Amino acid sequence: MFAGDEISQFFVFVTMPEGTTLGETDRIIRQLEERASKLPKSDVKSIVTNTGMMQTESAWYLKPSVGQVTIELVDSKFRKRSVDSYIEELRERAADISGIKSIDFSEVMTGPPVGPPVEIKVRGDDYDKLLLIANEVKNALGKIDGVSDIKDDFDIGKKELRLKINEERAALYGLDIFQVASTVRTAFEGTVASKFRELDEEIDIIVKYKENSRSSFKDLENMKIATPFGQMVSLKDIAEYTIEPVYTAINRTDRIRAVTVIADVDKAITNSNEVNKKVMEEFADLGARYPGYSLKFGGEFSELSESMEGLWKLFILGVFLIYVILGGQFSSLMQPLIILYTIPFAFIGAIAGLLIINSPFSLNTMYGIVALAGIVVNDALVLISFLNNARQEGYGRWRSIILAGSVRLRPIILTSVTTIFGLLPMAVGLGGKSETWGPLAATIVGGLFFSTVFTLFIIPCLIAGVDDFRLFFGAKSLKPRPHLDEIEEGK
Structure with missing residues (x-):
């Protein structure tokens, strides 16, 4: 989305299964550190590991099941390889480490924060179908060359025990769900029976079962519930229990349940725009196969689309304002259109400039194109302006065109050349290439060069064509009359 300069640093984020101990996570992080130490020592400045902490762009996580490795490389001018190549090498070296739930490689980029290259939200009501569709999306992404680190945000937490009360059977004993739940809660979590005061401090006195009476499933089954009739009934006679995993979070998009699939893209092979388009084509019939379920594309793709739409609106507004100002200046509706x-033609030059430096189209280059409209x-x-002044002084139609072209040739060329040569070092990367400002400068240089040539050769032809059109319809101001050049020649 944004062309950015390469930062000589990247992160490896590790997520272990929920419930993993800090020691086990640290063992995995040490294995990853050992793999990272096998990268070329002359290119690696430092390797820093953190266990129990993960600092991503979106959030910080502090829990035993996460960790990260930070690899800092020497400056780009002291190494021959790109950061992406080191990431790919470490990814291959770490492929044999088992027990990891997910491992993500993140490169540090300049510019404003943006979403992941690929972010697809699967929306619907039922999580079973959402996960089914999300797996289909991940399989489709896995078949595309250049796509890696494919994962979703659906996390299964620790398992929990769920009690299901048989309401009819409980009612036979005069019990309801609230009474049973309160008794179970008191037995396992306890309830405050009284308070003990010591000086100015109050200490709660909590009553609950002894630890050896609430340590197994059998203790739960045989737990006694007092009925309103003074009887004691075992919990297993009025309830059943199941052990099920729980969701760590229920995510929603536009108030609809969603599972988000994200992935990284190797820009040397493909780009986020192409990847998202392929997924759109493959899942075009999703609504027919799964009624009520849909895909929403976000990340770089969505942000780039929104940014482009906003810039095009600003560009159109800018062109309109230029037309209004020029129309008022020249008291003409046609001459501003010629300008x-x-x-x-500046757009053609801008594209040519990007092709020459082999740079992709990005939001930075779009800024350059918008700027070109005013330059x-x-x-x-x-x-x-000179042509109009010449005609007001009495010069004829062709004489004024020739005079304007010859007299204003040097100022036009000098104005453009100074701007072009001022930006040329930045565009070609003399003294150091910038991925942020280089494409922007190349866009302006290419567009200005093409537009200057067009102005000198095509604009006079357009003016003559407009004059012919006006004469055809009988414009009096362009009909032959004595001119200064004719008087001087004695005509």
């Missing part, structure tokens, strides 16, 4: 005609009109503005 604005330079903008499409490239200057040359045509200077040319047409």
